[in-house]
Amino acid sequence: VELSKREWAILTPLVMHPNKIFSKTNLEDKLYDFDSEVSSNTIEVYVHHIRAKLGKDVIRTIRGLGYRLGQT
Numbered sequence: 001v002e003l004s005k006r007e008w009a010i011l012t013p014l015v016m017h018p019n020k021i022f023s024k025t026n027l028e029d030k031l032y033d034f035d036s037e038v039s040s041n042t043i044e045v046y047v048h049h050i051r052a053k054l055g056k057d058v059i060r061t062i063r064g065l066g067y068r069l070g071q072t
Helices: 005-016 024-031 042-054
Strands: 059-062 066-069
Touching: 005 024, 005 042, 005 066, 024 042, 024 066, 042 059
Parallel strands: none
Antiparallel strands: 059 066
């Protein structure tokens, strides 16, 4: 499976800290520098792409908080 740089940028912190919940803002910071404008659904789109490639249970959405790795 090939992942884009931005997909890796989102997946890497989740893998490095599997029990930590990352907010959308935390993950946006991993993708862009401070001068870049981020669209409102960028993280959701990349999470969708990762799930399509690796399985829907790879990244879990924690409602109102953000994302974390797996089902634990």
